[in-house]
Amino acid sequence: MMGSSDVDLEGVRPSAPLPEPCLSYWQRTTRAFPHLNRNHNAPLPSRKRYVIVGSGLSGALSAFELTENGVQGEDIIILEAREAASGASSRNAGHVRPDAFRGFKRYSSLHGQDQALKVIANERLVLDRIGEFVRKHHIECDFNLTTTFDVCLTAEFAAYEAETFMSFKNAGGDVSHVNFFEGEEARKRTGVNKTVAAYEWPAASIHPARLTHWLLDTVINRGVSLFTHCPVSKVERSPAVDEKEWQVRTPRGTVTTPTVIHCTNAYASLLLPSLNSYLAPNRAQAHSLVASNTFSGSKTLTNTLSLRYSLNHFYSLIQCPGDGTLILGVSRTNPTLSAETLRGIVTFDDGGYNEDVFTDVLKQWNVLFPGEDANRDNLDHAWTGIIGVTDDSIPFVGPLENLDGQWICAGFGGHGMARIFNCAPGVVKLILGSDWSDTALPECFQLTTRRVAKMQSLHNTTDRNNYILV
Template sequence: MVSSGSEGGIAFPIPKGMSLSYWMQGVRASPLLDHRTTTDLPETADAVIIGSGMTGTLTAYELLARPNPPKRIIILEAREMCSGATGRNAGHCKPDQYRGFEKYSKLFGPEQAKKLLEHEFVTWSRTVEYICKENVDCELWVGDTLDVAMTAEIASRAAAVYNAYKSYGGNLDNVQYISDPMEAEKVSRLKGAQAVWAWKASTFYPWKLVAHLMNVCLSKGLNLQTWTPVTSITASDTSGLLWNVNTARGRISTPTVVHATNAYASSILPDFAKYIQPTAHMCNKVVPPRAFAGSKALQNSYGVLAPGGLYSINPRCNADGVILFGGSNPNQNQLKAYLDADPNRLFDDRLSNFKPVTDAVEDLTSTAFEGWDDGLPAPGVGPEYSWSGIIGLSADTLPLIGMIPDLPGQWICAGFHGHGMAHIFTCAPGLVTLMQGGTWADTGLPECLELTPERLARARENPNFGNPVV
């Protein structure tokens, strides 16, 4: 059973200051940051969505775009609009096309693993389709992403997973596999590369995509309330309105609540601490030197598979050329140890410039990118800034989507395990389908994503939070 505590959940105090991600630094003049549609908080609503990131905003967009939309939808945001995980990632929308097959097969069986990989490609396609169709100004890049294995052992393991997926019937027509190390080095521009897998992916400015969706929603009557943290949800004694959403600014009575808070879910749903755990993660902004600028700038995004970790690289090919590093690089384990020493740090995104993580980025660029250090150090070149974001680790590595057991009218789409960009553009619409009375089959989503009492029981008995999926 999952409960919505009368006293709220785990204490997630709002930091007095927060680090500004690369994306949030670039929109400091946007009035959406502290937008409040109405001066006072409405007392009632048809639906209240908690969280203004991609999940919450896309949920509102879908509700408003479909027939017979709710007349009064409110989005509550604890801080600035889209200041959570969506506004703090490295901007990489990379659908896994083979790498997760072994892990997902062990957890959910090979058929569900296959469906998950296919689902990620569909999600990526729909994201790009929407951006292009609506001409969203979010610096979209579409091109080849490269998975680069940096040792023979890693290459062998990755090839085994690739071949296992192919043998099971996985569609790998869109994936190019380069097994010759010399060719892998040439294609990837990484010294020591042993193998490369290439397929289509994207990078974009995630905050600006959410801002576009939010503006559409506001034009259709959405009420956005920033700087309004929810403290608890309690049963309502008002006929027909099941829940009171309580905040420091007042309460809203509503029959429908959507939890789109990802890592912060258990702040309102205490039982969800068993299923979704917060942990801070670091991204780095790096200004490339001349050897990787202009006509010599990187032309691919990357997942660099290195001993002890993975570097996710977004070179912003069609924008300013700044290279953003995310992923679970080999020194993220030192960050995890630092966080575990004080549990309050797990959800505190004020952290910036954590030296071991930046050192790992510098190590990769100086040892693997030919000519990177030529002429360095130089003012304005190299690692410039890093910031933290809070990942919602899921107990079985997948997001939880559906109605919360024993809490009729409360819904959740959260726990993206560091891989939300490859899930949300299908998961949020799927949630809306369920909210409107559709079946799980109507969502088109893999069965293993559905929130059920049985799934919660399995996750509770055998939690496997592990490393984020990147």
């Protein structure tokens, strides 16, 4: 496992998204989205009531929720550094996979048992909420509600899962939706012959770019302006006498506003430098494979899988219901990777994929699915994206203290699809005057002075990268 000494966290300076990123499978299959480069050279308005920075799932859903709750679309602008939704929301591994119990120990140690229970319960609600949303609006985004398996590939990891499951259950955590299998039954159910034990619970897979594009298209039709290729370089107090407004600066001009919503995920510390110590950019990699006979027709996967050797060494697998493409995600800190690859994960560079990770994936595919013989021919594509890892494994949500009128919804690690659908609506509720208790979010998601102090004390003692979800 990688320790913090292996990574020069301080060596990576806050950055805007870098130009010329690679394209993911999801982006390659949505190049005709009409708003991809919207307003890329139109003049920027000088004033807006609401400025959202970032057009990923957080930004798009925040705009949607504002308009759902009575704000005029014409009062909202979304500023996006690259093409529409070009960050992690269009680069992920397609899993909407709530944690059912595994994170309990980690969250309990950092945030207390009560909050840990809430963090996990919140993710289950997100799955329901996305499902309802997609059904209600008939969104074509390959949403596939199914079950997922946490596949324990070693006895050690099976023991870790068993212990965590019991501590979660004993603390009052709801496990009524979790099935457990071991030995031959586990191997039969998962289809993976190295399986020692497996836990199964409801989850989904999705075409994440299509969901985000649907949201952007909808809010644009409601009057929201989306300005792509418009990186925000600074947010400063307006020099006006009462200093109640903010100036959002971009190379294309400045927008003055009373309300800024930071939906910039891994990049948040460029505009909020005080977050730099607690939010690390990590490059994650995923792969698409053309389904061979073993995964085609009636043998198409009906569940999703998280194939786990240990907490930090795993592979995630979904199969798209549309074209049957398999999407294989990889944990970032696999012990099989070279020291150079491990050092390279703390970066903003999503311009290509890593060959070492790619080789590991090919090797593991043949170990986990013997007879499948994965090679460069059936491995269709590989890509990377940047995730924002917070020091205490939970996102930053809500008002920014001492920056009246600025809000944040960011820091989702490798797990935003299981969180954003409650966090973005929660931030919007707060902006429109509700109390935290109306958001139904765990209180620990707030970015309070107390939380910052706690992260500060953790900073030198824990490994930022030591807890990876999905």
